[in-house]
Amino acid sequence: MMQTVLAVTAVILSLAAAGAIIRISRGPSLLDRVLASDVLLAILGAALCIDMAVNRHLNNLMLLVALSIVGFIGSVTVARFVADRREQANES
Amino acid sequence: MNPEASVVDNVIDTVSAVFLVVGALMSLAAAVGLLRFPDLLSRMHAATKPQVLGLFLLLAAIGLQMRTWWVWPALLVAWIFQLLTVPVSAHMVGRAGYRTKHLHRELLSSDELDAVVQKAAQSARDDSSRDEADDGGRRD
Amino acid sequence: MSRRRISLRQELPLLVWLVIVWGALWQDFSPGSLLFGALLAVLVARMFYLPPVEVSGRFNILHAVPFALRFLGRVAAASVEVMYLAAVRGPRVISSVVAVPLRSHQDLMVTATGHVISLIPGSLVVEVDRSTSTLYLHGLNVSSPEEVENLRREVRSIEAGLIRIMGSREELEAIRQEAAA
Structure with a gap:
């Protein structure tokens, strides 16, 4: 049964990743792209989780935590940068 | 088993x-x-x-x-x-x-922050000092 | 540069959290491992100084458990709702930005309320006014004044729940009076 679950979730996650990638390439603004790449990272995390659940190991758990922290730092940094640059542009 | x-x-x-x-x-x-x-x-x-x-x-x-x-x-x-x-x-x-x-403004039915932002921008223009204009450490 | 001394009681939640993280990272909750973790936690808290968080010192577990369960239920229900909106309404969804004044003026309570609100799908904190402790929320699919009022009431009830868990005594008293009135 786990093999069918693996196949089904693989299809679902591939579709989701495709959607996120389309948004990354199309996204009208930088923030849209950041958001979409965040989602892509979350989908990768979901894939790691499913691997752990199906194969019954915990090797990826810390990778998962690291992944969420990388995503957090990345999006916060970009958001900060975008806001600051626009504000300076308005003032000058 | x-x-x-x-x-x-x-x-x-x-x-x-x-x-x-x-x-x-x-x-x-x-x-x-x-x-x-x-x-x-x-x-x-x-x-x-x-x-x-x-x-x-x-x-x-x-x-x-x-x-x-x-x-x-x-x-x-x-x-x-x-x-x-x-x-x-x-x-x-x-x-x-x-x-x-x-x-997109047309997708918002109401925007209660807009008035606050407008007011803050207005007082920022009136007030030359930047610190007082920004209401209360929002920009940390 | 003089640092304000942090009392051990104020620091305790941080230390406990660090020890739990240590144990979880090693997946080993034996006493020796926890002791070493506690040692490291004290060391880290001393070396990497953070401004102390003002905690009230109250924590009501009897209110915390139902609150957590209710929170999970809300997250599940609202996730499905956002899913439905994405699939069916899509580009025609109407939102609004709502100002919600909070009762509490403590940073911790405002932050916690903002976190819980952001985690429940359908509402998102756009801006925080710390001086008046007002949250500006972006509500998905909120178009009529009644829905705005609903969102506001919901946020206030979440804040009341959080105050019951870990708010100060004065705030708790205010909540009681409000409920009685």
Whole structure:
């Protein structure tokens, strides 16, 4: 049964990743792209989780935590940068 | 193995299989929302929130599959890390999006922040000192 | 540069959290491992100084458990709702930005309320005014004044729940009076 679950979730996650990638390439603004790449990272995390659940190991758990922290730092940094640059542009 | 244990095993397997599929569907929901919503702020709802439930379900499925108690604290820590980080990054992106006018006014039925922003900008123009203009450490 | 001394009681939640993280990272909750973790936690808290968080010192577990369960239920229901909106309404969804004044003026309570609100799909904190402790939320699919009022009431009830868990005594008293009135 786990093999069918693996196949089904693989299809679902591939579709989701495709959607996120389309948004990354199309996204009208930088923030849209950041958001979409965040989602892509979350989908990768979901894939790691499913691997752990199906194969019954915990090797990826810390990778998962690291992944969420990388995503957090990345999006916060970009958001900060975008806001600051626009504000300076308005003032000058 | 006695039959009773295998029945329990089957139930646990089924529950975790359902959790896995629903968790993956949450990722798909995020992607669909990302593609279909019209502006940045509504996309953000779709992108960040279903992940919270999705990761919860996936981690619960791992916990069920491992069948040992000591994985639960580790899984809980992983989930709490996500709970702490997701709103902060969503807020930062949303704030940057609002400030850089990435939203479509016609999609908002009411905007109670707009008046406040206008007033702050007005007083910033009136007041030469920057510190007083920014109401109360919003820019930290 | 003089640092304000932090009392051990104020620091305790941080230390406990660090020890739990340590144990979870090693997946080993034996006493020796926890002791070493506690040692490291004290060391980290001393070396990497953070401004102290003002905690009230109350924590009501009897209110915390139902609150957590309700929170999970809300997240599940609202996730499905956002999924439905994404699939069916899509580009025609109407939102609004709502100002919600909070009762509490403590940073911790405002932050916690903002976190819980952001985690429940359908609402997102856009801006925080710390001086008046007002949250500006972006509500998905909120178009009529009644829905705005609903969202506001919901946020206030979440804040009330959080105050019951870990708010100060004065705030708790205010909540009680409000409920009685």
